[in-house]
Amino acid sequence: MGGGGYWLLSHPQSPVPDHWNPLRDLTITARVTPVTPVQMRRALADETQCRAALAGAGVSFSLVEDLIVDEKCGIAGRGVLSGLTTASVNGVETRCATALRLAMWEHHVVQPAAREMLDSRVRSLRHLGSYNCRRMRTAQGKDSGWSSHATADAIDIVGVELADGRSLSLLSDWTTPGPEADFLHRIGRGACEWFRVVLGPNYNRLHADHFHLQGPGWGYCR
Ligand SMILES: [Zn+2]
Structure with missing residues (x-):
């Protein structure tokens, strides 16, 4: 330039x-815009910028002390996330980068899909948590490396509540043909724009009931 x-x-x-x-x-x-990923990378790498981005969009993320467990487990830049740009979430301990990716997904994928496909909006996102000090699970039962949950770099989403009262879950709506299933498939695919690793019901039976949304990773979307 x-x-x-x-x-x-x-x-x-x-x-x-x-x-x-x-x-x-x-x-x-x-x-x-094409510039968004550049701005996003900077915000993900800088706690102060990350928190400012959340605050600027009205995302409710209250800081708590870092969780230091050992070199495998802990939450750096720890906070309690309880609301996204529009939807609420049941208070979940996570790190800023995960909250930021989730907020981008909610605002740019989940809410537009709900408007266009279900003629409603998402009132809340249901989850199974973000931090969990454990190793990765595989369908074969063996564990390998440490899970991204051990550093709160992932969050598991099980479904959504809509403003019109409907409650959708991956477990009961993923395979039932209809607009609800189409919506869930679309938001699963769309998560790949904001998370590097996305695993869902199409991946394996361990993910039959949730999307595993993971920030860092090798770029994998199933
Ligand atoms: Zn997960």
Whole structure:
């Protein structure tokens, strides 16, 4: 980028909208552009920026002391997440990066899908927790490395409550043809935009009842 280009982006009165400006911080509720992943990477790597992004979107994430267990388990940048941009969640201890990814998914995937496909909005997301000091589970029963849950870098989502009173769960609605199943399939696929590893009912029987949404990883979406 030439000097003029940098000035154009860095000037406080830059005519470039913030969501198109890679030098600006992430706004969760702003329209997604090709610049969003750049802003997102910065926010994920910086606790202060991450918390500012959550606060700016009205996400309820109250800081608590870091949880230090050992080198495998613990929560750095620990907080209690109890509300996303619109939907509520039952208070869950997690880290800022996981809350941020979840908020992006909720705002840009889950709520638009609910509006378009179910003519409602998601009132709350139901989960099975984020932090869990354990090794990975496999369908064969053997365990291998440490789970991303051991550092609260993942969260398991089991279903949603809609504003119109409907309650959807992966366990009972995933395979029943209809708009509810289509909605669940769409939000599962859409999670891959905001999490690096997404495992759901199509992956194996251990995930028949939830989406495993994991921040860091090798890019895997089933
Ligand atoms: Zn999980």
